[in-house]
Amino acid sequence: QSVLTQPASVSGSPGQSITISCIGTSSDIGRYNYVSWYQQHPGRAPKLIIYDVTNRPSGVSNRLSGSKSGNTASLTISGLQAEDEADYYCSSYTTRSTVVFGGGTKLTVL
Amino acid sequence: EVQLVESGGGLVQPGGSLRLSCAASGFSFSSYWMHWVRQAPGKGLVWVSRINTDGSTTAYGDSVRGRFSISRDNAKNTLFLQMNNLRAEDTAVYYCGRQLIGIAEDYWGQGTLVTVSS
Numbered sequence: 001q002s003v004l005t006q007p008a009s010v011s012g013s014p015g016q017s018i019t020i021s022c023i024g025t026s027s028d029i030g031r032y033n034y035v036s037w038y039q040q041h042p043g044r045a046p047k048l049i050i051y052d053v054t055n056r057p058s059g060v061s062n063r064l065s066g067s068k069s070g071n072t073a074s075l076t077i078s079g080l081q082a083e084d085e086a087d088y089y090c091s092s093y094t095t096r097s098t099v100v101f102g103g104g105t106k107l108t109v110l
Numbered sequence: 111e112v113q114l115v116e117s118g119g120g121l122v123q124p125g126g127s128l129r130l131s132c133a134a135s136g137f138s139f140s141s142y143w144m145h146w147v148r149q150a151p152g153k154g155l156v157w158v159s160r161i162n163t164d165g166s167t168t169a170y171g172d173s174v175r176g177r178f179s180i181s182r183d184n185a186k187n188t189l190f191l192q193m194n195n196l197r198a199e200d201t202a203v204y205y206c207g208r209q210l211i212g213i214a215e216d217y218w219g220q221g222t223l224v225t226v227s228s
Binding site for chain 1: 145147154155156157160169170171172205210211212213214215216218219220221
């Protein structure tokens with residue numbers, strides 16, 4: 001099963017901005033605007049933070065934003081805070097009518 | 111309040127079977143597509159399966175297709191995952207999730223641990 005490609009780790013200082021990339025193919029990210037992002041803190045269930053590429057669920061901070069260009073989706077977190085330290089996962093619908101996740105990115109707030 | 115509570119996990123030998131359940135409350139269960147996602151210890155999320163509102167349409171990840179079966183009982187607000195011919199690599203926490211729109215899951219359960227070992 002294909003996996004979307006994410007960097008294993010990213011880091012930033014409080015107040016800074018970071019971007020996490022999610023590289024797919026023309027059979028998933030490049031084909032549909034069904035890209036989601038999840039935040040997961042240790043020992044907790046994932047939390048939806050972005051859906052359909054750019055949309056934030058109610059209650060999610062506007063410091064988080066999503067975008068897509070070609071086969072690559074991106075999550076940007078601005079004004080980094082300590083509470084943002086977590087694992088982040090992207091996911092996409094595919095032409096096989098399945099869903100695929102990225103390998104995950106560990107965000108460290110320095 | 112939306113709640114999803116998984117159960118049915120445990121220790122099973124390779125080649126064995128297990129049936130997971132996900133009890134839903136706080137929303138109109140029959141109106142939502144549902145998913146199963148798993149996470150091996152220390153590893154990332156892996157999509158397992160999803161089912162439409164009336165159970166007529168299902169889909170599976172490559173690693174479980176032909177061995178796992180998703181179903182639902184809308185009268186009992188419960189989602190199921192029947193897992194057969196289990197392998198060591200199926201060891202993971204299994205989460206059920208409610209599909210908000212597209213493929214996004216807006217509510218998740220706390221997960222249930224499945225351990226496949228002799």
